[in-house]
Amino acid sequence: MKTSMTSLDIKVWIAENGELLEGAYIDNVYIVKENTLLLKLRTCQAQHLYLILEAGRRISFVKGMEGVKTISSEHYSSIQTLWRSLVRDCRVEKVEQLDYERIVFIHIKCGSKTSKIVVELLPRGVIALVDEEGRIKLVTESRSMRDRVVKSGAEYKPPPLRTSAVLRDDMNFEDLSKLLKKGKDLVRGVVVGWGLPGELAEEVIARCGLDKHSEPRADLDELRCLVEKARELLLHTPSSPRPCMVFVEGKPVGVYPYEPVHIKGTIERFTSFNDALDAYFSQVTEEEVIKQRLSTLESEIAKLERSLEKLKENVIERRNELKRLSKLLKIIEENFIEFSNIVECVRQGVRKNWDYVKTCSGVVKVNPKKGKVRVRIKDVEVDIDVRKNAIELYGELRKKVKEIEKDIKRAEEEEQKLLRKVEDLKQTRVVEVERSRVLVRKKSEWFERFHWMITSDGYLVIGGRDASQNRAIIRRYVEPRDVVMHADIHGGSAVVIKTGDQNPTEASLKEAAVLAACYSKAWKAGLGSVDVYWVYGSQVSLSPPSGEYIPRGGFMVYGKRNWIRSVRLELAIGFEKTEWCVRIVVGLPEALEKKLEDKVLGYFVLIPGGEDPSKIAKKILEKFANRFPELIHCWKAVSIDDILVRIPGRSKIKQVKFAKNVGE
Structure with missing residues (x-):
């Protein structure tokens, strides 16, 4: 699987998107994860773009903040603040690639000063902010390497540059032929000798119909073909790319600015190389996140499987021992008189001397130190304790056989328990994979951090969850023609209908009023209804x-x-199906009822009461999980806290209603 962009990928991406970047302003910077930045850009046309810079992997536009999880630790928060202080509001002047290396320079101008963001997409690469004098002001990760030191305050030095041999004017066919021999085979000769990336080397060789594992040499015609195909890819692809993603057995294995022939798989074509990069690396990141989330579960399964294997080996050993002892027991029973005579002879001989014991019939070996004698009966040998008579030895043997039988039974029962545990964990793994996919793909809209709803007529309604959110909504999101609502009681959510300069319908006003009424202190006061007023944003x-x-x-x-009198304190809380799974919805019970057989899976109608909100939240999630078991991965991805923040306070469940055929 391809893990990072090649130098050709970078050349093609800049040719496609460089002009779009030039002149854009950096509105914000986010640290997405270690060694990865997300730049929010504003173009000259006031278009917002999100540029992800992932050291050692990629540079590309992504579709937005949806699905992008930022690191919230205190350490990274302070670094994020530092990046913002240095590059926010700076203007992108130019984007260029350093020669044919996997290094991108984003030249920016901040006031009268110029600097550049260096994005290294090579192994152990970093992202650095370099000033006009070439010194590093900020770097995502300090590194000390053999040929350079990358840290704040140091002069920025790129790794040793190397131009591909096929692009050098001073190279003839004889020189290129000699360079090929630096590799152990043809493909490594092209990589090591000519300096082409591995995937390009394989592509060039495949286009010439040669075997990449053959000797690192080529005749003149083959050499001409290799050089021609290499130059064709390197020089012509940036101006006429054919972006695509390749799948093998349904899984993405690579993204390319050309249609590869060295990989046999299904090709998905894209209109832009950036779209191909975004689609591919989104899936790669998704698989990495899933693998990370499942690491503990996988370790537990592996541990149980090792225990299971040892248990099976032990059962086999015990069964073999049981078989041997059972055979011995049967022979002794069938020849007990002979066995008794041998034992008696041995016991009497010991009283005289151990040499005499050797004269007893069937004696194979004596061990005076341990008081043991090995005797043969028919074709079986057995060690006997000279202190015990034949009856005692026979009883001891029978007891041992029964103990082994019990051991085997216990081991088999334990084996079944372990098998069930492994099977349960594997089933859990299936659910967890889907749950992780839901969490990774989940798209959070900007308004979901507030109380929110979409009215029956399609208006977005938002409301503050606390005093600080109330203030933020009024300051940042209210426009003159928007409708602002509040319950006629001290303490409550500031609710806003985003009208888009339209006049909201009476139905939308009533639905929004429910949010203002329910998310006010009227709920905690146990009132049945409350008046709600509304005004315009102006x-x-x-x-x-x-x-x-x-x-x-x-x-x-x-x-x-303007007043809406006696708004009932009845809030419907439910779930609706989305493209990625499910999400919580709230609103007027009648409004959710209308969507019940369309998108809404069901809802609980709450009124002020005495039951703890956390208990109600758990009850809601359990009921939905039991009612729609086929969506178990969705319910696993729902946090109780997500439901809890939508419950106004201590409540009582008045009604529960589920859809029958949603999505069918």
Whole structure:
């Protein structure tokens, strides 16, 4: 599987997207994971783009913040703040590739100063901010290598540069033929001798119809073909790419700016190379995340399987021992008189001397130190203790056979338990894989950090979960024609209908009023209903009149208030199906009822009551999981906390309703 972009990939990507980057401003910087940055860019056309810089792997535009999880640790938060202070609001002047290396320079201008973001896509690469003097101001990870040191304050030096031999004017066919011999075979000769990336070397050889494992030499015609195909890929692909992703047995194995012939698989074509890169590396990242999430489970399965293997080996050994002892027991029973005579002879002989014991019939070996004598009865040998008579020896043997039988039975029962555990864990693994895919693919909209709903008429409604969110909504998201609502009680969510300069319908106003009423202190007070007022966004302000004070989370309202009287405190909480799985929805019970056989799987109607919210949240999730077991991976991905924040307070379940044929 391809794990990083090649130098040709970079050349093609810059040819395709360089002009789009030039002139764009850096609005923000996010640390997505170790050695990976996400730049939020604003182009001259006011278009927002998200550029991911992943050291050692890729540079490409992604579709947005959806599915991109940022690191929230204190350490990375401080580094993220530092990056923002240095590059935010800077203008991208130019994007270029360093020769034909896997290094990209993003030249930026911050005020009157210029600097560049260096993105190294080679192994052990880093992302660094380099100033006008060529010194590193900030780097994602300090490294000390044989040929260079990369750390803050040091002069930036790229790794030793190497131009591909096929692009050098001073190389003739004789020189290229000699360079081929540096490899152990043809493909390594092209990689080591000519300096082509591995995948390009394989492609060039395949296009010439040669065996990559053959001797590192070529006749003149083969050499001409190799050089021609290499130059064709390196020089002509950037101007006429044919982007694609290749699948083998349904799994992506590579992304290319040309259609490869060295890999036999299914080809998916793309209109742009960036789209191909984004699609491919999104899937690669998804598989890596899933593998990481399942590592503990895989270790547990492997441990149980090792225990199971040892147990099986032990059972086989015990069965062989049982077979041997059972045969001996049968022979002794069939020849007990003979056995008794031998034992008696041995016991009497010991009283005289051990040499006499050797004269007894059937004696094979004596061990005076241990008081043991090995005797043969028919074709079986057995060690006897000279202190015990034949009856005692026979009883001891029978006891041993029964103990082994019990051991085998216990081992077999334990084996079945382990098999069930392994099978259960493997089933869990299947669910966890799907659950992890859900978590990785889950798209979180910007408004989901607030209380939110979509009305029956398609209007987005958002509301603050606390005082700070109330203030943020009024300050950042309210436009003059939006509708702002609040319950007629001190303490509650500031609810906003995003109207898009339209006049919201009466139905949308009533549905939004439910959020304002339920997410207010009226719920905790145990009221049955509360009045809700609404005004336009142009009527609200966070600036109080001179000499007055606005309490935390509050806002000023000027002009006429419109009222929706006696809004019932009944909140429907349910789940709807999405493209990636399910998500929580809330709203007026009647509004969710309309969507019940369409997208909504079901809902619980809550009213103020005495039951703990966490218990209700667990009950809601359990009921949905039992009702729709085929979506078990979805329910595994739902956090109880996600439900809990949508429950206004202590409640009572008034009604439960599920859909019958959603998605069918």
